[in-house]
Amino acid sequence: MIYRRLITYTFAALMTDDFDIPVTWKGESLLFPARLLQYGYSYKIEVELQGEKYLFEPDEDRNWRALVPFEEAHKARNIQPALLEAVAHSLGEILK
Numbered sequence: 001m002i003y004r005r006l007i008t009y010t011f012a013a014l015m016t017d018d019f020d021i022p023v024t025w026k027g028e029s030l031l032f033p034a035r036l037l038q039y040g041y042s043y044k045i046e047v048e049l050q051g052e053k054y055l056f057e058p059d060e061d062r063n064w065r066a067l068v069p070f071e072e073a074h075k076a077r078n079i080q081p082a083l084l085e086a087v088a089h090s091l092g093e094i095l096k
Contacts, residue, residue: 021047025086047087050079056091064088
């Protein structure tokens with residue numbers, strides 16, 4: 001567990017702030033612009049999807065999840081939950 005965290009923190013420390021996340025969704029290979037946001041010992045990744053920014057963070061089991069505020073979840077958005085899941089899966093594969 002400590003070894004995995006060390007690798008993740010080392011990866012986060014070596015990354016530039018802005019990068020692209022490759023995602024396969026509906027049979028297409030897509031690239032989404034992203035940014036690493038560090039908060040002390042933790043971090044989140046901000047991903048721009050269809051003109052809006054979403055935050056992703058690792059949960060207790062080191063799986064990635066999208067953070068969507070409750071107030072904004074009820075707004076009409078063009079984003080599909082399956083796309084958020086695909087991005088979270090790609091982050092998990094990249095940061096294993």
